[in-house]
Amino acid sequence: MTVQKIAVVGCGGISRVHLSAYTAHPERVEVVAACDPLPERTAWARETYGIERTYSSVAEMVDAGGWDVAVVCTPSSVRKDALAELARAGKHILVEKPLSDNVDDAREIVETCEKAGVILAVNQNFRDQYSFGIARKLIEDGRIGEVLGIDQQDLTFRQDKGWRLGMARHAMSVMGVHWFDGFRVLLGREATWVSCRTFSSPAIESAGETDGFVQIHFGDIPVSYVQSFSSSRKHVETIVFGDRGTLSLNYDSATVLTPDGASETIPNPYAGDQRRESMFRSLDRLLTAIESGGEPSNSGRDNLRTVALLDAAYRSAEQRTPIELVEGLPW
Structure with missing residues (x-):
């Protein structure tokens, strides 16, 4: 089983659930980088989860390299620009839901990722x-x-x-x-x-x-x-x-x-104390699609509906x- 190197975009509240889920699967996921414009949040990511490489922007993290898949945990109002920047950089993406605040922007995001040849999946963890x-x-x-x-x-x-x-x-x-x-x-x-x-x-x-x-x-x-x-x-x-x-x-x-x-x-089996496992399963569907060349069931194209x-x-x-x-x- 391949261990995929992951970068997290946005170190707010929901990122805690993602990071807790991923640390339970070192055989599959290694979180190597994180970015957030607020230094106290990147400091929290370093101190709590041992993520040594932290940045203040997506651009800095892309330039530094060393990872292939992004998990986007930003507020929905700023996701579109972040997703476009990641797609241009050739990064596969798992994004929090809702994919966008409206369906027209969601369609634009999906088309941007498809044109860039990257796979987009949505964390519909329920x-x-x-x-x-x-x-x-x-x-x-x-x-x-x-x-x-x-x-x-x-x-x-x-x-x-x-x-x-x-x-x-x-x-x-x-x-x-x-x-x-x-x-x-x-x-x-x-x-x-x-x-x-x-x-x-x-x-x-x-x-x-x-x-x-x-x-x-x-x-x-x-x-x-x-x-x-x-x-x-x-x-x-x-x-x-x-x-x-x-x-x-x-x-x-x-x-x-x-x-x-x-x-x-x-x-x-994914309720209660095991609910974080649902976050990992969303990511693993993306990783499996990347490795197999298929489309994840939680793809951006599916999520348009x-x-x-x-x-x-x-x-x-x-x-x-x-x-x-x-x-x-x-x-």
């Missing part, structure tokens, strides 16, 4: 960290028959800090990007119609929305999704209705329920009208 991967296999095995619809609730009271507070798109950009991607994984098809309403609770400090109510059609399969950062009740659950049974999903497990009262619960669904929900809320998509895309 494909593992949540029970979506387990549920997809259960659906494929026919455990609940034909899927009729999905109901998703993500209710919590959440006050974020830092750069996210100033973003015009908030709760669904933070968490909805996971659920939209998960619906695509579960159904194996793309959205055709989206309707959304949002509001911002005065109980939460944020420039963007705190709550969203979304209806989606994946062809003839309806999905109902509620996202709340202002809920007094904490509850996260995905219900998948089939014509021969029902699935109940959360972080910890997937449960199959049948009309005769039987049930079976399958634990999620997740970003398009997120973007369509916001546009529906802004325009107060449903948005139609063709095979998951607005064009």
